[in-house]
Amino acid sequence: MPEVKKSSEPSSNRTDSARAQATTIAPATVVKPDHVRALPLTPAPTEPKKEMAEALTFPASGRTIDRFAHAVIARMTFGTSPASALLTYLDWAAHLAIAPGKQTELAQKAWRKALRYWIWAVRASAPTDGEPCIEPLPQDRRFRGEDWQKPPFNMIYQWFLLQQQWWYNAATGVPGVTPQKEKALEFMSRQILDMMSPSNFLWTNPEVLKATASHAGFNLLRGGLNFIEDWERDVAGRKPIGTENFVVGRDVGITPGKVIFRNRLMELIQYTPTTETVYAEPILIVPACIMKYYILDLSPHNSMVKYLVDQGHTVFIISWKNPVAEDRDLSMGDYRRMGIRSALRVIESVVPDRLVHTVGYCLGGILLATEAAAMARDDEDGIGSMTLFTTELDFSEPGEMQLFLDESQVSFLEDTMWDQGYLDGKQFAGAFQMLRSRDLIWSRMVREYLLGERQVMNDLMAWNADQTRSPSTMHSELLRSLFLNNDLAEAAIRWTVARL
Numbered sequence: 001m002p003e004v005k006k007s008s009e010p011s012s013n014r015t016d017s018a019r020a021q022a023t024t025i026a027p028a029t030v031v032k033p034d035h036v037r038a039l040p041l042t043p044a045p046t047e048p049k050k051e052m053a054e055a056l057t058f059p060a061s062g063r064t065i066d067r068f069a070h071a072v073i074a075r076m077t078f079g080t081s082p083a084s085a086l087l088t089y090l091d092w093a094a095h096l097a098i099a100p101g102k103q104t105e106l107a108q109k110a111w112r113k114a115l116r117y118w119i120w121a122v123r124a125s126a127p128t129d130g131e132p133c134i135e136p137l138p139q140d141r142r143f144r145g146e147d148w149q150k151p152p153f154n155m156i157y158q159w160f161l162l163q164q165q166w167w168y169n170a171a172t173g174v175p176g177v178t179p180q181k182e183k184a185l186e187f188m189s190r191q192i193l194d195m196m197s198p199s200n201f202l203w204t205n206p207e208v209l210k211a212t213a214s215h216a217g218f219n220l221l222r223g224g225l226n227f228i229e230d231w232e233r234d235v236a237g238r239k240p241i242g243t244e245n246f247v248v249g250r251d252v253g254i255t256p257g258k259v260i261f262r263n264r265l266m267e268l269i270q271y272t273p274t275t276e277t278v279y280a281e282p283i284l285i286v287p288a289c290i291m292k293y294y295i296l297d298l299s300p301h302n303s304m305v306k307y308l309v310d311q312g313h314t315v316f317i318i319s320w321k322n323p324v325a326e327d328r329d330l331s332m333g334d335y336r337r338m339g340i341r342s343a344l345r346v347i348e349s350v351v352p353d354r355l356v357h358t359v360g361y362c363l364g365g366i367l368l369a370t371e372a373a374a375m376a377r378d379d380e381d382g383i384g385s386m387t388l389f390t391t392e393l394d395f396s397e398p399g400e401m402q403l404f405l406d407e408s409q410v411s412f413l414e415d416t417m418w419d420q421g422y423l424d425g426k427q428f429a430g431a432f433q434m435l436r437s438r439d440l441i442w443s444r445m446v447r448e449y450l451l452g453e454r455q456v457m458n459d460l461m462a463w464n465a466d467q468t469r470s471p472s473t474m475h476s477e478l479l480r481s482l483f484l485n486n487d488l489a490e491a492a493i494r495w496t497v498a499r500l
Contacts, residue, residue, distance in 0.1 A: 070412055071419035081412035088184045095176040106170055113162045121155050133158045134165065142199040142443070147206035156198045164193050180406075194438045200446060208450045215452075222452030230448075239465050242457025248466075252459050253294035255306045259319075261346045265330065265338040267319045268346055269293075271305060275312040281354050281384055282314035284343060288362035289335055290470050291463075293319040296361065298459045314351065318343055318364070323471045325421030330471040332367070332478065340371045344382055355384030365391025366482070370493065394489040395482050405483045413479065417472030425467025 073082065096102060120133035132154070136143055143157045171186040198204035202212070202220075211219045229241060246252050257271035285305070287293045296317065297305040308315050318339055323330060347356055360368035365388040372386050392398060398405075417423050434441075447453050455461075470478075487493040 067415040067418050070415035074412065074416040081409045084406055084408035084412070085188060087408065088181050088188065091181050092171070092174060092177055092185045095174050096170075099175050102174055106166070109166055109169055113166060117159060117162055120158070124154060125151060134161045136161060140438070142197060142438070145207055147210060150206070153198075153204070153206045156204050160193075160196075160198055164190075167193060191434065191437055194442055197438075197442065200442050202450060205446065205450070208446065211451050219452035220450065223449040226448045226452065226454065239462075240457070241454070243462045243465050245457065246459055246462035248292075248294055252299060252463065253297045254300070255297050255303055255309065257305075260350070261342070263338055263342060265321055265334065266343070267321075268343050269317050269319060270350065271309050271315045271317070273312075273314065274309050278312050278314045281357055282316060282347060282351050283308060283357045283359060284340075284347060285315065285317040285359045286340060286343075286361065286364035286368045287318065287320070288364045289320040289339070289367070289474075290363055290468055292466050292468060293317055295463055298463065302459075316343065316347055320468075322468050323422050324469070328417070328421035328472045331473045332370075332481070335474060336367050336371050336374075340367055348382070356382060357385045358383055358387070360386065360388045360391055362390050363478070365389070366393065366488065369393055370488065395486045396489065398483060405479060407484070410476075410479045410484060414472070414476050417475060420472070422469040422471055423475045425469055 074080075117133055124133075143161075148154060148157055167189050168186060171189050172182055174182070177185075202208050208219075232238075233240060255271055257269045259267045260270045261268040285296060287296060297303045300306055305315055305317060320335075320339065321327075344356060348354075358368055358372070360366070368386060369388065369391070372383055375381075375383060413423065444455070447455065481487045481493055485492070
């Protein structure tokens with residue numbers, strides 16, 4: 001197989017697969033590396049962007065000033081639109097203000113809960129075991145320890161759970177509030193309550209107090225050092241501690257293979273066969289373009305790629321470039337054509353006259369589905385089958401992610417991306433952490449900063465910390481076309497192509 005020439009672009013613009021282990025493809029039944037033909041690289045644009053030229057024009061337009069202001073605010077709110085949150089709260093408050101029946105119902109619930117709590121508290125103070133006043137939800141593991149069941153901590157967390165239940169009743173069932181705003185408000189109130197949980201504070205967490213007494217306070221010292229170390233790494237843009245033990249090509253992503261094609265947007269990896277013969281029809285895996293490819297090739301014991309190769313399959317996988325500001329104009333159409341379509345052309349040259357079995361993961365599955373639909377529309381052959389996992393094609397009910405996505409939020413994110421040219425990986429991670437803040441944020445802070453215990457890094461956590469970016473044009477199309485308009489399910493999708 002001819003060697004792929006090294007790209008002249010900076011290493012920061014290259015995909016991580018270039019660091020993967022490169023070995024010569026062993027001869028197999030249908031693998032013909034000599035058929036690989038080099039496709040021309042697409043040069044990076046040299047002309048200044050229209051938006052940037054507009055930003056440098058003085059006096060600045062009102063829209064430009066608004067965009068800069070939103071970008072500054074986004075750095076403090078982790079990309080969340082304060083206007084969207086405020087409008088949700090005001091909508092709820094206005095409808096509650098003109099609902100005397102709901103107000104009366106909430107007052108009655110508050111009185112009954114308070115009376116119920118004080119009766120229970122008197123009984124719980126006696127040295128006899130009794131039933132709790134309120135049971136935590138099945139997924140709530142914060143108060144399961146034995147120390148939480150003893151006074152006064154049982155009284156503290158029981159009062160908190162009653163307050164949590166009352167706020168849920170207050171956030172829901174208000175006449176006139178739309179279901180989406182009701183869910184958004186319930187989500188917002190849950191985030192605030194999770195932040196105020198007694199488990200998050202030293203003096204109201206018996207497990208932390210017990211650890212502090214038994215370790216003479218050294219757990220708090222270790223926790224303080226952990227906090228300082230994490231803060232320093234975050235400010236310096238470094239990955240979390242422990243990720244240095246998981247290097248791509250050495251510890252993760254180590255299934256032998258070779259980059260056989262590269263363009264401006266992706267690299268195509270062909271993996272080395274481990275069997276004497278292979279199946280006639282190859283497999284192409286398309287991972288999400290907002291995450292690193294080696295999620296499907298972690299350690300040898302949990303690598304999907306290694307399993308397929310060991311079963312006699314010829315496997316190809318796309319490794320997407322981690323975009324920079326200069327890639328702001330790359331669109332979903334570019335990802336489909338320069339990514340999936342280019343990969344299919346290269347695979348056709350390696351394994352000619354064979355159908356390709358495709359696998360799409362997350363956003364990669366969405367791109368793959370649109371390419372398969374376009375090929376079917378044009379009566380093109382090439383894809384033998386398509387398997388999708390963790391892929392959503394109908395966004396009529398996208399779950400809690402929809403709570404972040406209305407016109408106000410999308411417009412706010414677009415202004416943030418206009419300033420950066422991309423959506424940063426930290427903003428991605430922050431949004432997903434908010435969906436499970438109880439486990440991913442607050443419980444972690446208690447463990448590492450109050451108990452002083454570092455969680456051992458594993459391969460999946462290291463991959464998750466290897467954050468990626470998303471070009472502004474592509475991400476804007478993703479939010480508007482899919483989440484807001486559901487164009488894919490409605491067969492109304494129209495994606496532009498910036499350059500091929």
